[in-house]
Amino acid sequence: MELKDSEADAQFRKELRVWLADVVPSLPSPPDPRDRWASRRFDETWQRLQYDAGYAGIAWPKAHGGRGATPTEHLIFLEELARADAPDVGCGFVGQGHAGPTLIAEGSDEQRAEHLPGILDGTKVWCQGFSEPGAGSDLAGLRTRAVRDGDEYVVTGQKIWTSFAQVADYCELLVRTDPDAPKHKGITWLILPMSSPGIEVRELVTLQGEAEFAETYLDEVRVPVANRVGEENDGWRVAMVTLSFERGTAFVPEMLESLRLVEDLARLSERLRRGRGPAWEDAGIRRELGTVAAELDALWALTKRNVTRGESGTVPIVGGSSFKLYYADVRHRLGDLAMRVLDQAGLVLEDLPDLTVGRHVEGSLHAFAVSIAAGSSQVQRNILAERVLGLPKER
Amino acid sequence: MHFDLDAGQRELQSALTRFCHDLFPVAVARESGEKGLDRGLWRRLADMGVFALALPDSDGGAGLTVVEQVLAFEVLGAGLVPGPIVGSTLAAGLVEGASTGDVVVAAVTATDGPVLVPGLRDADWLLVLHDDRVELVEAAGIHGDLVSRPLDPTSPLTRLDAIPSGEVLLLGAASDALCRTASLLTSAALLGIARRTTELATDYAKTREQYGRTIGSFQAIKHMLADMLALAEVASASVHAAGVMLADTSAEAERAVAGARVLAGKAALHNAATNVQIHGGMGFTWELDAHLYLKRARLLSVSHGNVDAAAETVATQLRGALQ
Numbered sequence: 166m167e168l169k170d171s172e173a174d175a176q177f178r179k180e181l182r183v184w185l186a187d188v189v190p191s192l193p194s195p196p197d198p199r200d201r202w203a204s205r206r207f208d209e210t211w212q213r214l215q216y217d218a219g220y221a222g223i224a225w226p227k228a229h230g231g232r233g234a235t236p237t238e239h240l241i242f243l244e245e246l247a248r249a250d251a252p253d254v255g256c257g258f259v260g261q262g263h264a265g266p267t268l269i270a271e272g273s274d275e276q277r278a279e280h281l282p283g284i285l286d287g288t289k290v291w292c293q294g295f296s297e298p299g300a301g302s303d304l305a306g307l308r309t310r311a312v313r314d315g316d317e318y319v320v321t322g323q324k325i326w327t328s329f330a331q332v333a334d335y336c337e338l339l340v341r342t343d344p345d346a347p348k349h350k351g352i353t354w355l356i357l358p359m360s361s362p363g364i365e366v367r368e369l370v371t372l373q374g375e376a377e378f379a380e381t382y383l384d385e386v387r388v389p390v391a392n393r394v395g396e397e398n399d400g401w402r403v404a405m406v407t408l409s410f411e412r413g414t415a416f417v418p419e420m421l422e423s424l425r426l427v428e429d430l431a432r433l434s435e436r437l438r439r440g441r442g443p444a445w446e447d448a449g450i451r452r453e454l455g456t457v458a459a460e461l462d463a464l465w466a467l468t469k470r471n472v473t474r475g476e477s478g479t480v481p482i483v484g485g486s487s488f489k490l491y492y493a494d495v496r497h498r499l500g501d502l503a504m505r506v507l508d509q510a511g512l513v514l515e516d517l518p519d520l521t522v523g524r525h526v527e528g529s530l531h532a533f534a535v536s537i538a539a540g541s542s543q544v545q546r547n548i549l550a551e552r553v554l555g556l557p558k559e560r
Numbered sequence: 561m562h563f564d565l566d567a568g569q570r571e572l573q574s575a576l577t578r579f580c581h582d583l584f585p586v587a588v589a590r591e592s593g594e595k596g597l598d599r600g601l602w603r604r605l606a607d608m609g610v611f612a613l614a615l616p617d618s619d620g621g622a623g624l625t626v627v628e629q630v631l632a633f634e635v636l637g638a639g640l641v642p643g644p645i646v647g648s649t650l651a652a653g654l655v656e657g658a659s660t661g662d663v664v665v666a667a668v669t670a671t672d673g674p675v676l677v678p679g680l681r682d683a684d685w686l687l688v689l690h691d692d693r694v695e696l697v698e699a700a701g702i703h704g705d706l707v708s709r710p711l712d713p714t715s716p717l718t719r720l721d722a723i724p725s726g727e728v729l730l731l732g733a734a735s736d737a738l739c740r741t742a743s744l745l746t747s748a749a750l751l752g753i754a755r756r757t758t759e760l761a762t763d764y765a766k767t768r769e770q771y772g773r774t775i776g777s778f779q780a781i782k783h784m785l786a787d788m789l790a791l792a793e794v795a796s797a798s799v800h801a802a803g804v805m806l807a808d809t810s811a812e813a814e815r816a817v818a819g820a821r822v823l824a825g826k827a828a829l830h831n832a833a834t835n836v837q838i839h840g841g842m843g844f845t846w847e848l849d850a851h852l853y854l855k856r857a858r859l860l861s862v863s864h865g866n867v868d869a870a871a872e873t874v875a876t877q878l879r880g881a882l883q
């Protein structure tokens with residue numbers, strides 16, 4: 166059991182640091198996140214820089230245009246990006262984290278050749294059309310219909326919570342192709358070009374006040390059968406492949422970002438006064454800062470354990486759900502702590518003169534996205550109880 | 561990086577688990593509390609090599625590191641193994657006969673407030689861990705009163721009027737290192753309790769029936785168990801990482817050791833308490849072992865540090881790293 170970098174890993178880290186120290190300060194300042202198109206351009210610029218430096222598709226196989234990094238190198242990459250305060254993946258999230266890896270695992274050669282390059286260089290943006298108004302946690306209950314018509318599917322239905330739908334070029338879409346089959350057996354995974362006629366995207370404003378996601382209405386949208394990934398009615402299995410990437414390392418970057426937030430909160434607690442002294446001198450606040458930092462350190466260690474187990478081929482299911490459940494909880498407590506430290510400075514979603522508080526207040530709201538999206542905390546508990554501890558199934 | 565148990569480390573844990581199962585059922589811990597430590601069994605524990613794991617081969621040890629000690633203490637904690645196991649492990653190599661089990665060494669960290677020393681009744685020597693030094697005192701020369709109703713009935717407790725003083729054994733860095741090891745091995749035992757109580761509660765939830773179904777099919781119970789599992793998993797990553805960092809004498813070891821106490825203390829206290837709750841009325845009985853895990857967790861959670869102080873240490877380290 167060891168945590169130290171091997172010589173090769175240390176070398177990888179060193180080169181990466183040199184590059185980041187050079188490139189991060191040269192980036193333009195990030196746009197207002199409410200401006201989706203400006204955000205998209207910013208994310209594309211950042212992705213292009215990574216692409217040119219050979220870091221795009223860090224964990225993708227070389228044969229598919231990735232860097233073919235080992236899982237350990239992947240973690241080092243994420244760790245160093247956070248350390249350098251580099252931008253996050255932004256609207257490249259679905260393409261790089263979901264669609265790309267799914268196409269590599271399940272797509273045809275034509276589909277890979279058509280789509281992987283645009284994901285890697287940041288020019289193509291993807292969104293995820295899985296959830297529906299009637300199918301959230303119970304995703305397999307989805308009803309968006311696809312009817313075969315020659316070499317096309319005709320798709321009608323509604324998706325919801327589709328992040329980045331407004332700016333996306335493609336959508337990974339789950340549709341029902343066999344309404345008579347048991348619910349897991351009649352689903353198909355399609356690549357939907359967002360420019361197809363019959364799509365209407367209506368923005369939904371989140372409680373953070375930005376239009377991160379949208380409703381996507383589909384009215385007789387024609388999708389070539391050639392856009393199907395996997396077999397017809399085998400889409401549930403393909404979707405589980407997609408989601409396994411989400412449950413792998415998807416939350417690691419923001420977990421590392423949370424450590425930066427605690428550090429910044431510790432700094433702020435020395436400047437913000439609480440009664441007679443700085444908030445830092447309040448033992449309750451100090452202990453909670455220490456507790457949250459210790460828990461984030463522990464989640465980082467758990468990530469390393471999961472990655473080690475992943476390298477030896479065992480699927481880190483315990484690690485995955487334990488991580489997500491615990492991380493969501495820490496994220497909520499971090500938000501609550503921020504509000505205690507900031508006191509009245511926590512009443513604004515933007516920075517105050519001399520006081521960068523906006524990201525803490527945003528963070529306290531973002532905590533809900535963590536405990537709701539990608540398998541809510543209740544669903545994670547069900548998974549742990551039933552699949553890991555072997556307790557009886559609900560139904 | 562390879563952050564997982566290797567084959568030898570797994571074997572160490574499973575051999576020790578079998579050993580505890582065969583020789584240290586919880587009944588032994590109960591009896592030890594009432595009647596005194598069985599020195600024969602103590603020597604068997606020493607023969608398993610637990611006290612000498614980190615001693616060099618030349619001193620009769622296994623030549624391993626604090627990582628293996630941590631893994632061993634996780635198992636010993638889960639088994640509620642009685643006696644001053646932390647003290648005797650710390651004393652191996654410092655006090656003649658400790659590693660072979662011929663003498664029993666208790667340990668206490670000097671704190672303000674009443675002086676209550678677990679395991680002193682059965683010990684030949686007492687290690688006293690101060691901020692800046694470690695002292696050794698002969699037990700026979702210490703006057704104290706045995707507490708008639710210790711919270712943890714499997715751990716005899718002696719009340720002293722003051723911290724006794726003795727021969728200074730260690731100073732400076734060596735003393736600091738010993739204190740960190742004491743804290744971390746205690747956290748490892750707490751982790752063992754967090755894991756064991758998760759198993760016990762899960763097993764019970766699969767068999768106990770109410771309303772015509774097993775209680776483990778109720779989502780309220782399932783979710784309690786899932787939380788226990790997650791707490792134990794995350795605590796395990798924390799405790800093991802602290803072991804590796806301590807073995808590497810990493811600059812972040814102090815933060816990691818304190819963090820391990822925060823996580824393991826929280827997990828053990830929560831899981832041991834939830835285990836009582838899940839056992840219902842049975843959980844409230846003296847006869848069932850559930851209360852023993854809770855009481856041992858409470859004892860360990862304030863031995864060689866505590867969760868609040870550890871959280872403060874992490875916060876201080878966090879701030880220090882920023883300057």
Ligand SMILES: Cc1cc2nc3c(=O)[nH]c(=O)nc-3n(C[C@H](O)[C@H](O)[C@H](O)COP(=O)(O)OP(=O)(O)OC[C@H]3O[C@@H](n4cnc5c(N)ncnc54)[C@H](O)[C@@H]3O)c2cc1C
Pocket residue numbers: 292293294295296297298300301302303325326327328329377378533534537538539540541542543544547
């Ligand atoms: C910020 C954000 C971004 C998202 N982006 C996307 C996206 O890009 N694409 C996409 O397809 N989806 C996206 N989602 C949707 C997300 O996957 C769903 O919100 C999630 O699966 C929960 O479904 P729901 O909202 O329908 O809630 P519901 O499933 O209706 O849940 C409501 C409540 O009931 C609880 N609950 C549900 N089932 C159970 C059960 N069996 N046991 C106990 N409790 C239960 C839940 O925990 C929750 O508290 C996003 C969500 C958020 C918050």
